[in-house]
Amino acid sequence: MTTSNSLSGATRSMMTRTPSRTIGAVALASLSLAACSKDTLNITNPNIPTVAGASADPQALQLLATGLLRQNRNSRGGFITSTARFGREAYIYTPNEGRNTSAYLIGISGQNRLDPSGFAVENWGGPYGNLRDVFNFKNTVAASTLTAEQKRAALGFAKTIEGIELLTVIATRDTLGGVVQINLDASDIAPFVSRDSVYKYILSTLDDGNTDLGAGGAAFPFALHSGFAGFNTPTTFRQFNRAMAARAAAYYATSGGGAAAWQRALTALSASFINPAGTSAAGLAAGVYLPYAAAPDATNPLAQATNTDLYAHMSIETDVPLKADGTRDNRYLAKIGTRPTRSAPQGLGIPSSLGFNVFPAISTPLPVIRNEELILLRAEALLGTGDKAGALTLINSIRVSSGGLAPSTLTAASPDADIITELLVQKRYSLLLEGHRWIDMRRYGRLAQLPRDITTGVNAHFVARVQPLPQGECLQRRGKTGALAGPGC
């Protein structure tokens, strides 16, 4: 080894410079490595569309609009099977799953209270999932390059869906209230508001939507599915919007909205696709539907062909109105059929031998709202505003055209309660398995009239007034106060 003592001063200074220069060069090289490759860390997910990436795609608006409709359809089957069980229209008699009965008709064992961590908590996550997408859709529209007119059309569409989803929430939670606000930051918990506020929000949202649609030009910037045939331009879609507003206003009227709400319902009905003269089968059926098809599309969850666990409550047979010739109501004959007798497992329910023929095939569409309901809604609203004769005219029209029954013996002099009873019978049979019975009975304070199959013992049935919030909603609100705490589970 040589020693550095022998090196000349010049060499030494060069040597001492060299390492620092070298290190400097390397540091520089490293920095350039960073500078030129920063962008290489930006990888786009090739497997799943990102919100940031896909929203800018020309197809995005169409896909998102279809997404709102697809999500809305997703939760509809569950809405009908849960409310039909609460309203004693239907059973789900799954052979090895007693909870499909007990969770709805008995609740927590011995408590006659629905379990927040059990099965009967639907109609919450589904609607809110879609409300999140409505929120995203509105933002996408706002940021899009659509014309002002197209934007109004798209917003009108989104607000209509928003109203529909919130109506599902409040129709099942009623006095618990609900959340109407979607925050950009999903972990930022939104406050609960009262039932009254929810209805007001729904009605104003639907009204805003109607206004937007009115300024929305001749066509939507996306296509609606075949269930909207006849309602697929902003102008015709408004009739659907008004129909939903009429249902919302009628619900509000019996939930504190009073006469003013009934008036709103009447106004909305006038702008809807209501056709009191349309009393043929096709006329009554006219409306908006959810289409179904074989995979990869979804099949009708209530289809007679596939849902063999779906049974009808025997009281539908017992209570059926009879025609003049003593035979049963046409609606009963068309919609109810016999099935091999079945009961809930473990003695949780009583046997039934009736099933529904409402949706015969897996591709039978499911109504969202149709003329027959609008006629009955108008009857309700007329009754609510004191026009008993007008109400009875419409009720009788349905009795005759839909049920094949003789006109009612009630007159304008009959007590309101009797007319309401008659109206509820017509709604029951006209709108069988369409998600109305339980809500209507609650609206008129008649839940106690619904039959309880088992009245004693640990399996005693009860009629739920509202669906509980899912456990997860309460856990996330634990420790919060005021509106953020919500009504609890």
Add this chain to the structure above:
Amino acid sequence: MGRLFKFLAAAAIVAVLPLRADAQTRDISGKVTQAGSGLPLPDVTVSVVGQQIGTRTNERGEFRLRVPSAEVVLLARQLGFKRQTVRVGPNETAANFVLEKDVLQLEGVTVTGQATTTDRRVAATAVATVSAAELNRVPARSVEGNLAGKVAGARISDNSGAPGGGGQVQIRGATSILGQGDPLYVVDGVIISNAGTSSGASAITRAGGTVGSVQDQVVNRLADLNPNDIENIEVLKSAAASAIYGSRATNGVVVITTKKGSSGQTRWNVTQRAGTQQMMRSLGHRQYATLTDVLPFVGGPVGEAAARANCTPNCTNYDWQDQLYGRTDPSWETLVSASGGANNTRYFASLSDRQESGIMLNTGARRTGGRINIDQTIGSKLTASMGIDVTRNFFQRGLGNNNNAGVSPTYEFGYTPAVIDLLAKGPDGRYVRMPFNGGGVSTANPFEVINAVKSDETVFRQAGNLRLGYTALTTARHSVQLSFLGGFDRYQQEGVQYSPNYLQFEPADGFLGTAGQNNVSSLQTNNGLNAVWTWTPATSLITSITTSVGGSYERQAQSVYRIRGRGLLPTRQTAAGAADIATEDTRTQFRDQSYYVNEQLLLLDEKLALNAGFRADRSSANGDREKFYVFPKYSGSYRFTKPFTDKIDEFKFRGAWGQSGNRPRWADRDILYADGGIIAGQGSLVSAGLLGNTAIKPEVMNELEYGVDASFFGSRVGLEFTKYQRKITDLLLTFPLPPSSGLGNQIINGGQLSVLGTEAVLSLVPLRRGSFEWTSRILFNRNAQYTNNLPVPSFAAPGSFGSAYGRNFFVANTRSSLIWGNAPFGANGVVRDTILFDSNPIHTTTFNNDFAFKRFTFSFLADWRNGGYVSNMTNNLWDEGGNSRDYDAPAPTSILPGSRPCGTETLGECRYSTFNGGDVRPYMQKGTYVKLREVTVNFQAPDTWANKIPGARSLRFNVSGRNLALWTDYWSFDPEFNNFGNTNFNRFIDLAPFPSSRQFFLSVDIGF
């Protein structure tokens, strides 16, 4: 990047100056032998101190070296032996070395940075190095197997007994719940993939998923590495040691160095091994004497008819396991290597072919590969090293573990009384149908399944590395080294599944025949630049100061494509045209960049060592891709030589603190849409229920480690003692969002896990007399793992079967290793999901012993695991089916103190009915065992023997065995196994695995 490399290449060419001063030289030759036995030592590095001249000894321990004519000092060193220097005068031409075994492992160097090492004697963190000799004493399926029991602090377990590999290495406890749990593996500077990706067995077993699941006896890709090519393995355990690998290092780093060539004529080495294997333990089978005994367990009328036909009225009991798992066909391994060097080139090349026969019929594995490592000196300043490794790895592992189709043999045997001959064939030439367990399409004859079902995996793997070193400056006081390292690791995995139409179980899913193809391709590359400046003032205050800086860029990409078809035309083995087709097509990518600065000080006559440094990382996996996350480290050690008394050679105190990270998973940062499905022919987009997090960042581990290394009695006794405390924060967790937000969960950072542990290594030479030497090493390891806090509700560890079967559960301020499950611990015996046992062993202790006598060496390695409970679902299945070997044994009053009374039930009945009543404890079984992992006897033949073989210079014989014995009260095959493969938690689910095997090898090793 490209421009930079061009610049570097140009700079390199300019720098290579033809400075070859032909000074006066002479040759020195000599021999290196081992102290005691006098046996020659091959592969010892002999070098001239202070100069870049060196060579390696050949198979007979001989070397020849050209050195300057002046006096030189020669140094001989090899890992595993103490180094020795010899002064050679100007006129001498011979030098011999006698090396002593380095029992206490004081020699060698340890990795301190991307481009720096330090002498082990001054290392400031606990060091775990395993040499080639120690690693390859007994052949193993995969490198994990070779490492088992040799690294304090690493728990290494096989996932099943299937041939070819599949094992887990967990260093110092679990550090993550959802993130990566495996150590980072680095081979010659290149980060390699240890991914374990299913080859699609679930398409047939329906264990989980449609096309593949973690329950498919998955092989992790470490299995592709040939352990015989490895020179040494160093395991970086503490965060202070692993921080040099930044945000991929919380689970430790396994640094693997492969063999290099040495100057001199080419030396060939040929090893031929032949071996066999047998089932280590059988589960046994309940014996049925008469028809009356078996009738309650036949499972239906078909089974009853079969039982009546075969038990007339006495039953013949068959040993199905012996018939299916009794295969002893030979296993083979051929290894050929050549190593040598001339002028400025050195090379090492190897070819290997390993054929392992599985104990189960129709199973096996074959790994064929080759490696070339070349070291080239270009002029006096530039060195280039490159390596290429090509491997084909083929597996036929059969079906095992969980299944829902009636095809996993150990599963099915549990439900079927062994009173008929399943090997019998009917008039149609097919195996008899399984009549028991319903006798229908939910069961199968395992012999037919294993013979007819194809479940193969083929892997082609190529890896390469290139390292360029440039000595920018060398003076007596300063040296500056620049280096570039680039490498790649690529593999293509092809899994083929085929289950023919005619099999008994095929109609169960409504489709006859199943075919699947599963392709996985992976490419990883990394590049790094390093500059190291060493200043050696050589004063008594400062011995040396080493400063290094550098950076790296790493890429990993994997794509998985699977197709599975059901409903096939007869004999058609492809999914095309099948009645029902499912596919998966997924691609994942990561890109990481890093910079580091590292400072290493050696002070006070090499007594005090201080290290400090940091690494800054950014990654495509982080929410903020531009942000650098900094991982610092500090460590120091001080050596006392001969304190108090001469009996104590040395005492070293060391302490280290460091931080390392675990980067987020693929797509954790992405806010994604989900495919909303189709409505009336239109596709749709909706929000994904799982919300990504644009602020997601790496999990961070802080680790404090301290310990003492001491040696006594002239290096006869050594002790290493280490304690560590690791805290892992910013865990990746799924945070449940309020349902009214419209979303389900969000990925967040939060919470804290911690691990406290102790490691100790006692090395000693109990006896050394004449040529007899007994050396012993005892490794001790224990830790306690905690969940400290969680910002989310308590939740069960992913990868389990739920509370009825036991699993880890995360609750704040609780041990994370506890097994939670159902037991009647509530008021009035109400079943509750509660803490039952601890899955973490009290300790694991390994005993390594080597005995050398003249030409013989004998070694064994025994592993003792004390405690640690296992969820024995295999026993559960067999009890449910009524076929456990001890089913009829008398039951105690109750299976556990306080559990349901057994009454008149037998043992098996009582275990199962206790479980069925909501008490999983009968199947939570203690996994204590002692396993004789390795036994080997070596005989180094005299040269005269070797000379009888033309051209041969050395000859060695070896007899060895792996997993020769297992002492345990555990009921099933092996308490190490896990149905879910490599998992961070829940590593204790035994569910009908491929049984473990005992393996024997006879080897002949010839050097030319």
